[in-house]
Amino acid sequence: MHNTRRTLIAVSLSLTLTFVPFLAYAASPQPAKGEHGMVVTAQHLASEVGVEVLKQGGNAVDAAVAVGYALAVVYPTAGNIGGGGFMTIRFKDGRSTFLDFRERAPLAATKTMYLDKDGKPVKGASLDGYLAVGVPGSVAGFEMAREKYGTLSRQDLLAPAIRFAKEGFVLEQGDAASLQGGAERLARDPAAAAIFLKPDGKPYAVGERLVQPDLAASLAAISERGADAFYKGATADAIVKASGEKGGILARADFENYAVRELKPATCNYRGYEIISSPPPSSGGVIICEILNVLEFYPLSYLGAGSAETVHVMVEAMRHAYVDRNSALGDPGFIDNPVAKLLDKNYAREIREKIDPFRAGVSQELMPKGFGESNETTHFSIIDNDGNAVAVTYTLNGSFGAGVVAAGTGILLNNEMDDFTQKPGVPNLYGLVQGEANAIAPKKTPLSSMSPTILAKDGKPFMVIGSPGGSRIITITLEAIVNVVDHGMNIQEAIDAPRIHHQWLPDTVYIEPFGLSPDTEKLLTGMGYRLDLADTTWGQAAGILVGGKSLAEIEKGGGARYNGAIDSRAAAGKAIGY
Ligand code: DON
Numbered sequence: 345m346h347n348t349r350r351t352l353i354a355v356s357l358s359l360t361l362t363f364v365p366f367l368a369y370a371a372s373p374q375p376a377k378g379e380h381g382m383v384v385t386a387q388h389l390a391s392e393v394g395v396e397v398l399k400q401g402g403n404a405v406d407a408a409v410a411v412g413y414a415l416a417v418v419y420p421t422a423g424n425i426g427g428g429g430f431m432t433i434r435f436k437d438g439r440s441t442f443l444d445f446r447e448r449a450p451l452a453a454t455k456t457m458y459l460d461k462d463g464k465p466v467k468g469a470s471l472d473g474y475l476a477v478g479v480p481g482s483v484a485g486f487e488m489a490r491e492k493y494g495t496l497s498r499q500d501l502l503a504p505a506i507r508f509a510k511e512g513f514v515l516e517q518g519d520a521a522s523l524q525g526g527a528e529r530l531a532r533d534p535a536a537a538a539i540f541l542k543p544d545g546k547p548y549a550v551g552e553r554l555v556q557p558d559l560a561a562s563l564a565a566i567s568e569r570g571a572d573a574f575y576k577g578a579t580a581d582a583i584v585k586a587s588g589e590k591g592g593i594l595a596r597a598d599f600e601n602y603a604v605r606e607l608k609p610a611t612c613n614y615r616g617y618e619i620i621s622s623p624p625p626s627s628g629g630v631i632i633c634e635i636l637n638v639l640e641f642y643p644l645s646y647l648g649a650g651s652a653e654t655v656h657v658m659v660e661a662m663r664h665a666y667v668d669r670n671s672a673l674g675d676p677g678f679i680d681n682p683v684a685k686l687l688d689k690n691y692a693r694e695i696r697e698k699i700d701p702f703r704a705g706v707s708q709e710l711m712p713k714g715f716g717e718s719n720e721t722t723h724f725s726i727i728d729n730d731g732n733a734v735a736v737t738y739t740l741n742g743s744f745g746a747g748v749v750a751a752g753t754g755i756l757l758n759n760e761m762d763d764f765t766q767k768p769g770v771p772n773l774y775g776l777v778q779g780e781a782n783a784i785a786p787k788k789t790p791l792s793s794m795s796p797t798i799l800a801k802d803g804k805p806f807m808v809i810g811s812p813g814g815s816r817i818i819t820i821t822l823e824a825i826v827n828v829v830d831h832g833m834n835i836q837e838a839i840d841a842p843r844i845h846h847q848w849l850p851d852t853v854y855i856e857p858f859g860l861s862p863d864t865e866k867l868l869t870g871m872g873y874r875l876d877l878a879d880t881t882w883g884q885a886a887g888i889l890v891g892g893k894s895l896a897e898i899e900k901g902g903g904a905r906y907n908g909a910i911d912s913r914a915a916a917g918k919a920i921g922y
Contacts, residue, residue, distance in 0.1 A: 372834070372836040372837045372839075372840040372909075372912060373836060373912070374836065374893070375834060375835050375836045375889070375893045375907040375908055375909045375919065376907070376908040376909070376918075376919035376920060376921045377893075377904035377906065377907060377908075377921050378904065378905065378906040378908065378920075378921020378922050379904065379905045379906070379921075379922075380398070380728075380729040380905075380906075380921075380922050381395065381398040381399075381404075381407075381726075381727060381728050381729055381906065381921065381922055382725075382726070382727050382888050382906035382907075382908040382919065382920070382921045383395050383398070383407060383411065383724070383725075383726050383908070383919070383920050383921075384724060384725045384726070384808075384886040384887065384888060384908045384909065384910050384917070384918075384919040384920075385411055385415065385419075385722070385724040385886060385910070385917060385918070386415070386419055386422070386423075386722045386723070386724070386812075386884050386886065386910070386914050386916060386917040387414075387415055387418045387419040387423070387518075387519070387916045387917060387918075388516070388916060388917065388918035388920075389414065389418045389508065389513055390411050390414040390415045390418055390419060390423070390724070391411075391724075391917070391918040391919065391920045392918075392920065393407075393410050393411055393414040393504040393505075394407040394408070394410060394411040394414075394724070394726055394920075395407075395920045395921075395922055396410075396504070397410045397411075397496065397500075397501070398726075398728055398729070398922070399922060400496070400500075401495070401496075402494070402495060402496045402500075402501075402728075403493075403494065403495055403728050403730065403732050404433075404726045404727055404728040404732040404733060404734040405433060405489050405490065405493040405494045405732065405734055406490065406494040406495055406496045406500075406501060407726045407728065407734070408431065408489065408724070408726050408734040408736050409486045409489055409490045409494060409501045410500075410501040410502075410504060410505070411724055411726070411736075412482065412485075412486050412724075412736060412738065413425070413486065413501065413502050413504075413505035413563065414504050414505045414508060415722060415724070416482070416505060416559070416563075417505050417508040417509045417513075417556060417559060417563075418508055418513055418519070419519075419522075419722060419916070420522075420523075420526075420540065420744065420756055421522045421523075421525070421526060421720045421722075421740075421743050421744055422720040422721050422722035422738075422739055422740055422743070422812060423722055423738075424480075424482055424738065424739070424740050424745070424755075424756060424758065425480065425482045425483050425562070425563070425566075425574070425755055426480050426482070426583075426740065426745065426755040426756050426757040426758055427447065427480055427481075427482055427738060427739050427740040427741070427745060427757075427758035427760065428445050428446040428447040428478070428480055428481035428482055428485070428738060428739070428758065428760065429445060429446060429481070429482060429485065429721075429736060429737055429738020429739055429794065430442065430443065430444055430445070430446065430622050430626060430736070430737055430738070430792070430794050430796050431443040431445070431485065431489055431734060431735070431736045431796065432609055432620060432621060432622060432734070432735045432736075432796040432797065432798055433489075433493060433732070433733070433734050433798075434620055434732070434733045434798040434800060434805055435493075435732050436730040436731040436732050438800070438803055440609050440611075440620045440798070441493075441606060441607075441608075441609065442606070442607045442608065442609040442622065442623060443485055443488060443489055443604055443605075443606055443607075444481075444485075444604065444605040444606075444607055444625060444626075444789070445481035445482060445484055445485020445486075445488070445604045445738075446478075446481055446625060446626075446760070446789050446790075446792060446794075447477075447478025447479055447480060447481055447758055447760040447761075447789065447790070448478060448479045448481070448598070448602065448787050448788065448789050449478060449479075449761065449764070449784055449785060449786055449787060449788045449789075449790070450477075450478070450479060450593045450594050450595065450598045450786065451595060451597055451598055451601075451786045451787065452593040452595065452786070453593065453761070453784050453785065453786050453788075454784065454786075455783050455784050455785065456767075456784075457469075457475070457593075457784060458470045458475075458761075458766045458767075458784075459766065459767060463767070465766045465767055465770055470759070470761050470762040470764070470766055470772075471742060471746070471759050471762050471773060472532075472746060472747060472759070473590060473591060473592070473746055473747075473748055474586065474587040474590045474591055474592025474593075474594065474746065474748060474757070475591055475592050475593065475761070476745075476746045476758075476759035476760075476761050476762060477587065477592060477594060477745075477746050477748075477757045477758055477759065477760075477761065478758055478760035478761050478789075478790065479594065479598045479599065479602050480574075480602075480757070480758060481602060481604065482738055483566060483571050483574040483575070484571050484574075484575065484602055484603070484604045485604050485738075486501075487566075487570055487571040488604045488606075492606075498566075498567055498570060499567050502563055502564075502566060502567040503567070505563050506560050506563045506564055506567060509555075509556040509557070509559045509560035509563060509754070510555070510556075510557065510560035511555070512553040512554055512555030512556070513553065513554060514551060514552070514553050515548055515549070515550055515551065515552055515553070515554060516550060516916060517550055517915060517916075518914070518915030518916025518917070519554075519916050520547070520548060520549055520550045520552075521915055522743075522915070522916065523540055523547045523548055523554075524547045525743060526540065526547075526743055526744040526747075527540075527541060527546075527547040529743070529744055529747040530744060530747055531545065532747060533747055533748045533749060535586075535748070535749040535750065535751045535752075536744075536747060536748060536749040536756065539556055539558070539559075539749060539754060540554075540744075556754050557754070558752055558753055558754030559753075559754030559755060560754070561754070562574070562579055562753050562754055562755055565577065565578070565579065574599075575599045575600060575602055576599065576600060579753055579755070580596060580599035580600075581596070582750045582751065582752050582753050583599075583750040583753060583755070583757065584596050584598075584599070585750070586748070586750035586751060587750070590748070601787070605677075607623050607676075608623060609621060609622065609623055609629060610622060610623040610628075610629030610630045610633060610683065610687070611629075611633075612633035612636060612637065612687055614633075614636040614637075614639075614640055614825070614829065615640060615829060615830075616801065617799045617800070617801050617806060617807075617825075617829060618799065618800040618801070619632065619633060619636065619797060619799055619825070620797065620798045620799070620800065621633070621795055621796070621797040621798075621821075622737075622792070622794060622795050622796060622797070623676070623683065624673055624674065624675065624676045624681045624683065624791070625674070625675045625676065625789040625790070625791060625792055626791070626792040626793065626794050626795065627669040627673045627791055627792065627793055627818070628792065628793050628794055628795030628796075628797075628817060628818055628821070629795060629797065630669075630673065630681075630683055630686050630687065631665045631666070631668070631669045631686075631793075631818050632795055632797065632818055632821055632822050632825075633686075633687050634661075634664075634665040634668065634686050634687065634691075634692065634695075635658075635661040635662055635665045635818075635819075635822055636822065636825070636826075637687070637688075637689050637691075637692030638657075638660075638661035638664070638665070638692045638695050638696055638699075639657060639658065639661055639826065640689075640692070641692075641693075641696055642654075642657045644657075644826060644830040644831070645830045645831065645832070648831075649827065649830075649831040649833070649841065650842075650859070650860055650861070650864065651864065652864045652867035652868050652871070655844055655853070655860065655864070655868060656701075656704070656868070656871060656873075657699065658823075658826075658844065659704070659844065659846045659853050659873070660699040660704075660705050661695070661699075662819060662845070662846040662847065662848075663705050663707060663710065663846055663848050663851075664695045664698070664705075664710065664848075665686075665695075665818075666815075666846070666847045666848035666849075667707075667710045667712065667848050668682075668686055669791075669793075669818075669847075669848075670776055670777055670778045670779060670782075670847075670848060670849070671712040671778070671779045671781065672686070672712075672779075672781055673781055673782070673791055674781035674782045674783075674788075674791050675782075675788045675789045675790075675791070677787075677788070677789075678785060678788050679781050681781075702871065703871055703872050704868075704871050704872035704873045706851065707848050707849055707850075707851035708851070710848065712779070720739065720740065720741075720742065720743035720744070720812060721737060721738070721739035721740075721741070721794065721812030721813070721814075721817070722737070722738065722739065722812055722884070723735070723736065723737040723794075723796065723810035723811050723812060723884070723885065723886050724736050724810075724886055725808035725809065725810065725886045725887055725888045725908070726808070726888075727805060727808060727888050727890070727906055731804070731805050731890075733798050733805045733808050733888075734808075735796030735797055735798050735808050735809065735810050736796055736810075737794040737795065737796045737810045737811075737812070737817070738794075739758070739760070739794065739812065740756060740757070740758040740759065740760075741758050741759045741760045741762060741763060741773070742759050742762070742773060744756055745757050745758040745759050745760075746758060746759040747759075760790055761784070761790065762790075763782075763790035763791060763792060764778075764782055764783065764784045764788075764790040764791075765778040765779060765780070765782045765783050765784070766784075768780060768783075771849075773814065774793075774814035774815035774816075775815065775847065775849075775850065776815045776847065777848075777849045778791070793813075793814065793815050793816075793817040793818050794810070794817055795810055795811075795817050795818055795821045796810040797809050797810055797821055797825075799825065804890070805890050806889070806890055806891075807825070807828065807835075807887065807888065807889050807890065808887060808888040809821055809824050809825065809885065809886075809887040809888075810885065810886065810887075811824075811883040811884060811885035811886070811911070812883060812884055813882050813883035813884075815847050816843070816845045816847075816854075816882050816883060817883070819843065819844070819845045819846075819847075820843060820845075820882070820883040820885055821885070823838075823841070823843055823844070824838045824839050824885055824887060825838075827839075827841050828889065828894070828895065829895070832894060832895055832896060833894065834889070834893040834894035834897070834907070834909075835887050835888070835889040835893055835894070835907050835908070835909040836893070836909035836912075837894075838887070838909075839885040839886075839887050839909050839910075839911050839912075840909075840911065840912045840913075842855070842856040842857070842858060842859030842860075842881075843855075843856045843859065843881075843882065843883065844856070844859060844860070845882075851874060852874050852875070852876045853868065853873050853874065853875050853876065854876045854878055855875055855876065855877055855878060856878055856881050856882070857877070857878060857879060857880070857881065859877075865877075881913045882913075883911065883913065884910075884911045884913055884914035884917065885909075885911045886909075886910050886911065886914075886917065886919070887908070887909050888906060888907065888908050888909075888919075889906075889907045889909075890905065890906060890907075891903055891905065892904070892907065893907040904921070906921050907921075908920070908921055
């Protein structure tokens, strides 16, 4: 890896000394600007849907619901009505709330359902096919958001999604690439293949039209009859039937009993900024806050972006916080989450006292007592003319979820059950080694990392941010915040900047391509760090900054009101302001 990388740099240098940038994110495009509203999503048609809703007089929640339904059609890798997610809302008057519409384990789920008779995890059982499916929450979530906090009708908000499904939409480069990436998985299920692959078995190409008539009919039923059409009607029946025939355990009662939870967001204060983010059953907001509380003590701005010292303190804060994530957190309906302790600034001080200023910590030494004994998600950020801000992260878990569609529904189903602890100490899809707090139980929600986050300053919205990326969602979101607040980057630069990640186990610092200079890598190795120089990037953050594109512009008072940025890593996404 190292040698290839050095050669690449040398070649790039010799070829591009003058004009072509050779560092992946050396120069970011300018953020999108808007004076009345901003919508940033991972698919450009969905962004247009959101902006249209705002222009018609809908608020940010209306736009979020319409975007959520639209992405289920135009971004099938993660957009969904067969999965679940979270919505963080900060209203114009400063109140905030959080909707948990994540999947729940079926009533027939058991703690050891993915283990064989010898207690070993069965490969793929929690990831592929109907046994991997959690009870979906997206439709219930969107409908509750619309009824409680929206202003437009269900029919208005579902219309664009129904149109894209019925009439189809023409694939651009990013759309076609995503379908191509899922082709092998989708080919395994005849109902999924019939929708997402051409009759000759090949994926649809750029310029071709993807039409989804069954999904159009499922969405039209929701438009006519509301969430009951999904949870108490033909859709639930079709999914339960397919599940029963193909090794799953979903029952009609699972659908009938599904309920959204409205929760108090996890909050903290970082250098005068109020952070409003996801509470359990997500680990996201709590762990972002725990890391920020540790970092607040260090002069990151002085230490500099990407310096060995900055990386050192960030990695150590991540290491300690992920121990807590993986051992102490779970569904609040089932376990007592130590949120107050993890958000306490004194606890952050205790962690800081354990950080050696000159040496890497050792993950094995942080193993909690008793522990281990017994791409795709999508985020969108929206703000309206009144200053209502909405951050949504929702998912099928893996790309195209479990890769299955119940015949006649057109709905891809999630594989969220893999987010549970299959067995304490055994890593999941994202390499997370988790404990008993996140063990499987009927009706329980698996612990998530999704972190739809809103920042406020002096009582006003300041930033809306979030990303997909599995266990890395937390560090992606955290780094975007630190890049804006501490390093002075504009919102696009903050999102595009190369990322680092550490999650306690494995005891490795993951670094995006060209993320750190060779000298920095050498310093970190000298401190005892094991580095993994990744050859691919991760995450697709979507962010908005209010009052200017960067802190400097805000301070000068010369910026656009809304500044939107979609990750340069996101091939199909777009930030649109108006
Ligand atoms: O809830 C979670 O933490 C995961 N299911 C998210 C999965 C994800 O971000 C996949 N995308 N890259």
